[in-house]
Amino acid sequence: MAYDLQVVIDTQDPHNLADWWADALGWQVERQDEAFIRSLIEKGHAADDDTTFHHGNLVWKEGAAIRHPGGLERAPRVLFQHVPEAKTVKNRVHLDIRVGADRIDAEVDRLVGKGATMLHKGRQGPTWWITIADPEGNELCLA
Numbered sequence: 001m002a003y004d005l006q007v008v009i010d011t012q013d014p015h016n017l018a019d020w021w022a023d024a025l026g027w028q029v030e031r032q033d034e035a036f037i038r039s040l041i042e043k044g045h046a047a048d049d050d051t052t053f054h055h056g057n058l059v060w061k062e063g064a065a066i067r068h069p070g071g072l073e074r075a076p077r078v079l080f081q082h083v084p085e086a087k088t089v090k091n092r093v094h095l096d097i098r099v100g101a102d103r104i105d106a107e108v109d110r111l112v113g114k115g116a117t118m119l120h121k122g123r124q125g126p127t128w129w130i131t132i133a134d135p136e137g138n139e140l141c142l143a
Contacts, residue, residue, distance in 0.1 A: 006077045006079055007076055007079070009079070009081070010083040010087075011136055012084070012085075014063045014080035014082050015052075016135075017064075017080050017135065018066050018078075020114060020134060021066055021078065021080070024116075025066070027069060027078075029066050030066060030077070032057065032059045034057060034058040034059075037051060037058055037060065038058070050062070062082045063080060063082060065077050065078060065080065066078050066080075086137075087136055087138060090139065094138070094139045096140070096141045096142075097142050099142055101128065101143075104128070104130055105130075107142050108142055115134070116134055117132060119132055122141070129141045129143040
Protein backbone atom coordinates (compact mmCIF):
# COMPACT_ATOMS: atom_id res chain seq x y z
CA MET A 1 0.00 0.00 0.00
CA ALA A 2 1.38 3.43 -0.95
CA TYR A 3 0.74 6.48 1.21
CA ASP A 4 0.45 10.18 0.49
CA LEU A 5 3.19 12.39 1.91
CA GLN A 6 3.10 15.80 3.54
CA VAL A 7 6.27 17.66 4.48
CA VAL A 8 6.06 19.58 7.79
CA ILE A 9 8.42 22.41 8.71
CA ASP A 10 8.49 23.67 12.30
CA THR A 11 8.48 27.45 12.58
CA GLN A 12 7.86 30.32 14.95
CA ASP A 13 6.02 32.27 12.22
CA PRO A 14 4.08 29.84 10.00
CA HIS A 15 2.26 32.35 7.82
CA ASN A 16 5.24 34.51 6.90
CA LEU A 17 7.47 31.47 6.34
CA ALA A 18 4.77 29.88 4.13
CA ASP A 19 4.71 33.11 2.11
CA TRP A 20 8.53 33.01 1.78
CA TRP A 21 8.60 29.37 0.64
CA ALA A 22 5.66 29.85 -1.76
CA ASP A 23 7.58 32.69 -3.37
CA ALA A 24 10.84 30.70 -3.37
CA LEU A 25 9.23 27.71 -5.09
CA GLY A 26 6.67 29.49 -7.27
CA TRP A 27 3.94 27.66 -5.34
CA GLN A 28 0.67 28.87 -3.82
CA VAL A 29 -0.25 29.47 -0.20
CA GLU A 30 -3.26 27.33 0.61
CA ARG A 31 -6.33 29.48 1.22
CA GLN A 32 -7.96 29.12 4.63
CA ASP A 33 -11.76 29.28 4.81
CA GLU A 34 -12.70 32.14 7.15
CA ALA A 35 -16.40 31.14 7.24
CA PHE A 36 -15.45 27.59 8.24
CA ILE A 37 -13.09 28.86 10.96
CA ARG A 38 -15.80 31.17 12.33
CA SER A 39 -18.35 28.33 12.32
CA LEU A 40 -16.03 26.13 14.41
CA ILE A 41 -15.60 28.98 16.90
CA GLU A 42 -19.38 29.51 17.07
CA LYS A 43 -19.93 25.78 17.72
CA GLY A 44 -17.33 25.78 20.52
CA HIS A 45 -14.84 23.53 18.66
CA ALA A 46 -12.24 26.32 18.55
CA ALA A 47 -11.57 29.63 20.26
CA ASP A 48 -10.70 33.10 19.02
CA ASP A 49 -7.24 32.52 20.53
CA ASP A 50 -6.71 29.73 17.98
CA THR A 51 -6.79 32.28 15.17
CA THR A 52 -4.89 35.30 13.93
CA PHE A 53 -5.06 37.66 10.98
CA HIS A 54 -2.60 37.41 8.09
CA HIS A 55 -2.81 39.83 5.15
CA GLY A 56 -6.20 40.88 6.53
CA ASN A 57 -7.64 37.34 6.55
CA LEU A 58 -8.70 35.26 9.54
CA VAL A 59 -6.48 32.14 9.65
CA TRP A 60 -5.54 29.39 12.06
CA LYS A 61 -2.68 30.62 14.23
CA GLU A 62 -0.90 27.26 14.38
CA GLY A 63 -0.19 26.71 10.72
CA ALA A 64 -0.19 27.52 7.04
CA ALA A 65 0.38 25.32 4.00
CA ILE A 66 1.63 25.67 0.46
CA ARG A 67 0.93 23.56 -2.64
CA HIS A 68 2.43 23.12 -6.06
CA PRO A 69 0.22 24.97 -8.58
CA GLY A 70 -0.17 21.66 -10.46
CA GLY A 71 -1.72 20.00 -7.41
CA LEU A 72 -0.73 17.10 -5.19
CA GLU A 73 -0.05 14.94 -8.25
CA ARG A 74 3.06 17.08 -8.86
CA ALA A 75 4.43 17.47 -5.31
CA PRO A 76 3.43 16.94 -1.69
CA ARG A 77 1.80 19.64 0.39
CA VAL A 78 4.17 21.53 2.71
CA LEU A 79 2.76 22.51 6.11
CA PHE A 80 4.39 25.17 8.28
CA GLN A 81 3.58 24.33 11.90
CA HIS A 82 4.02 26.72 14.82
CA VAL A 83 6.47 25.70 17.53
CA PRO A 84 7.51 27.92 20.44
CA GLU A 85 11.26 27.37 20.23
CA ALA A 86 13.72 28.76 17.68
CA LYS A 87 15.76 26.44 15.47
CA THR A 88 19.00 25.59 17.25
CA VAL A 89 20.80 22.84 15.31
CA LYS A 90 21.43 21.74 11.73
CA ASN A 91 18.51 20.14 9.89
CA ARG A 92 18.62 16.35 9.63
CA VAL A 93 16.39 16.59 6.55
CA HIS A 94 16.33 19.39 4.00
CA LEU A 95 14.75 20.19 0.66
CA ASP A 96 16.67 20.38 -2.62
CA ILE A 97 15.26 22.81 -5.14
CA ARG A 98 16.34 21.85 -8.65
CA VAL A 99 16.49 25.14 -10.53
CA GLY A 100 19.13 24.11 -13.09
CA ALA A 101 22.85 24.86 -12.97
CA ASP A 102 22.45 27.98 -15.12
CA ARG A 103 19.97 29.52 -12.63
CA ILE A 104 21.51 28.65 -9.25
CA ASP A 105 23.39 31.92 -8.71
CA ALA A 106 20.42 34.08 -9.76
CA GLU A 107 18.05 32.17 -7.46
CA VAL A 108 20.48 32.44 -4.55
CA ASP A 109 20.70 36.21 -5.11
CA ARG A 110 16.91 36.48 -5.31
CA LEU A 111 16.29 34.46 -2.14
CA VAL A 112 19.05 36.17 -0.17
CA GLY A 113 17.36 39.44 -1.16
CA LYS A 114 14.18 38.07 0.45
CA GLY A 115 15.79 37.10 3.74
CA ALA A 116 17.72 33.87 3.10
CA THR A 117 21.34 33.41 4.24
CA MET A 118 24.07 32.00 2.02
CA LEU A 119 25.78 29.07 3.81
CA HIS A 120 28.15 27.30 1.40
CA LYS A 121 28.78 25.88 -2.06
CA GLY A 122 29.13 22.15 -2.62
CA ARG A 123 30.37 20.00 -5.47
CA GLN A 124 30.45 16.32 -6.26
CA GLY A 125 31.99 15.56 -9.63
CA PRO A 126 30.32 17.74 -12.24
CA THR A 127 27.31 18.45 -10.02
CA TRP A 128 27.28 21.55 -7.83
CA TRP A 129 24.84 23.24 -5.48
CA ILE A 130 24.55 26.09 -3.03
CA THR A 131 23.18 25.63 0.47
CA ILE A 132 21.23 28.52 1.93
CA ALA A 133 19.00 28.97 4.98
CA ASP A 134 15.47 30.37 4.92
CA PRO A 135 14.65 33.37 7.18
CA GLU A 136 14.32 31.03 10.22
CA GLY A 137 17.54 29.13 9.51
CA ASN A 138 16.15 25.98 7.84
CA GLU A 139 18.69 24.72 5.31
CA LEU A 140 17.85 24.09 1.67
CA CYS A 141 19.96 23.44 -1.40
CA LEU A 142 19.63 24.98 -4.82
CA ALA A 143 20.89 22.61 -7.49
